[in-house]
Each structure stands twice: as structure tokens, then as C-alpha cells.
Amino acid sequence: MRTQIVAGNWKMNKNLAETETLLSELAAKLPDTKAEVIVAPTFVNLASAVKALDASDIQVAAQNMHFESNGAFTGEISADMLLNIGVDTVILGHSERRSIFGEDDALLLKKVETALAKNMKVIFCFGEELEDRKTEKHFEVVASQLKNVLFGLAPEQWSKIILAYEPVWAIGTGETASPEQAQEMHAFIRKTIADAVTPTIAENVTILYGGSVKPANAKDIFSKPDVDGGLIGGASLKSDDFIAIVNAI
Numbered sequence: 244m245r246t247q248i249v250a251g252n253w254k255m256n257k258n259l260a261e262t263e264t265l266l267s268e269l270a271a272k273l274p275d276t277k278a279e280v281i282v283a284p285t286f287v288n289l290a291s292a293v294k295a296l297d298a299s300d301i302q303v304a305a306q307n308m309h310f311e312s313n314g315a316f317t318g319e320i321s322a323d324m325l326l327n328i329g330v331d332t333v334i335l336g337h338s339e340r341r342s343i344f345g346e347d348d349a350l351l352l353k354k355v356e357t358a359l360a361k362n363m364k365v366i367f368c369f370g371e372e373l374e375d376r377k378t379e380k381h382f383e384v385v386a387s388q389l390k391n392v393l394f395g396l397a398p399e400q401w402s403k404i405i406l407a408y409e410p411v412w413a414i415g416t417g418e419t420a421s422p423e424q425a426q427e428m429h430a431f432i433r434k435t436i437a438d439a440v441t442p443t444i445a446e447n448v449t450i451l452y453g454g455s456v457k458p459a460n461a462k463d464i465f466s467k468p469d470v471d472g473g474l475i476g477g478a479s480l481k482s483d484d485f486i487a488i489v490n491a492i
């Protein structure tokens with residue numbers, strides 16, 4: 244049985260007081276669920292989030308990290324710094340990091356390797372742009388993103404990998420992949436991993452869908468056999484919406 248996960252990517256939202264309010268609401272409303280629940284507040288609020296969720300099952304992730312341990316990298320945060328404050332999960336490869344901050348597969352490979360060497364869990368995001376889908380290159384693009392970053396990993400490293408398929412055209416746009424489109428791509432991802440890595444790893448890896456998941460569409464998307472939960476942006480910023488999505492698992 245694969246781990247089902249609902250993760251909230253808060254992006255550059257919520258100051259300290261707002262973070263504490265949302266976390267206390269989430270902790271109070273968290274239902275008894277078989278899903279792992281993860282939230283990713285901004286870097287400056289991670290340490291307080293870890294403390295605030297000390298008695299809760301909700302886990303805390305970072306939205307990014309650098310691949311070096313320390314040194315002259317102004318504005319960056321290392322894996323050791325995250326681990327030092329009790330954060331052992333990191334989101335890497337989000338489409339906003341790729342498109343706004345220029346992160347490419349070569350850089351992401353270094354980040355993933357560092358996170359895994361530090362025994363961290365990685366939520367690895369990937370997905371095609373609208374143009375790729377219009378020109379029917381979406382499978383090719385996704386296969387290449389996976390291959391360039393993940394297919395050189397040792398088999399035992401895969402237990403720390405959580406995949407998040409996020410079609411860029413569906414992120415923050417209100418446009419969602421249909422449950423059928425999500426299932427079609429998730430099945431393709433599993434088959435690609437089965438062929439390139441091993442069938443067992445393909446069967447066991449958690450694949451989240453991300454892109455305008457809302458309380459109204461979560462159940463239909465999560466009901467698909469190869470969808471193991473969601474990475475949620477906008478709807479993770481309101482406790483009632485995020486909890487409704489957790490309840491859709």
C-alpha cells in the first residue's frame with residue numbers, strides 16, 4: 244500500500260502571526276486520516292512551525308534548499324540548517340523555481356542528491372507547460388524531467404522520493420487537469436519508472452497531483468488509482484479548504 248499524502252505549499256504567503264493562526268487551526272481540525280499531512284511555510288517561519296506542530300501529526304517541509312552545506316551563497320539555506328531546526332522534508336523542482344528562478348534539471352539533480360545524502364525526504368515536482376500539452380509533447384517532457392534528475396538514483400534512495408506531477412498550465416490558474424488526464428499521466432509516470440528503474444519502485448512510489456486542487460474537485464482526482472494525494476497551493480492557505488482536501492483521501 245502506497246503512502247497517501249496531502250501537502251500544502253504555502254509559497255511566499257503568511258507572516259509569523261498568520262502562520263501560527265493557520266497552524267493552530269489545522270492542528271485543531273486535523274481529522275483522523277490515513278494520509279500523511281505536510282505543510283510548507285516560508286523559510287523564516289519554519290522553526291516556529293516545527294515548534295507549533297510538536298504535538299501534531301502534521302509534518303513540516305521546506306519549499307527549497309541549496310545543494311551546498313555552507314559558505315558564500317548569499318540568501319541561500321542548506322539541508323543542514325533545515326535538519327538543525329527539525330525539518331527533514333523539502334520540495335524541489337517546483338515550476339515557480341524552474342520558471343522564475345531558472346532552476347534546471349542539472350541544478351535540481353545536485354539538490355536532490357544533497358537532500359538524499361542528508362537522509363531528507365524530497366517532494367520532487369515536475370510537469371509540462373501548456374505549449375507542451377498543446378503540441379502533444381507532455382509525455383516526452385515529463386519522461387525527460389524524471390530521467391534527468393531521478394533515474395541515476397540508487398534503488399534504496401527511492402524510498403525518500405515523493406513525486407508531484409504538476410502540469411504548469413494548472414498551477415494557480417483555476418484550470419485543473421481532469422481526473423482522467425491526471426490518471427493518464429500518473430499511469431505513464433509509473434510505467435516509465437517501471438521500465439527505467441524497477442517495477443517494485445514504480446508500484447511503491449507516491450505520486451501526488453498538483454494544480455488547482457480544491458475541496459470541490461479533490462475527491463474525483465484522488466479516486467484515481469495512480470493518484471496518491473495532492474500538492475496543494477492556493478487552497479492550502481485556508482484551514483477549512485485544506486482540511487476538506489485531506490478528508491477527500
Ligand code: PEP
Pocket residue numbers: 252409413414415416417453454455456474475476477478
Ligand atoms: C502549487 O503551487 O504547487 C500548486 C499546486 O498551486 P495551486 O494549487 O494554487 O494550483
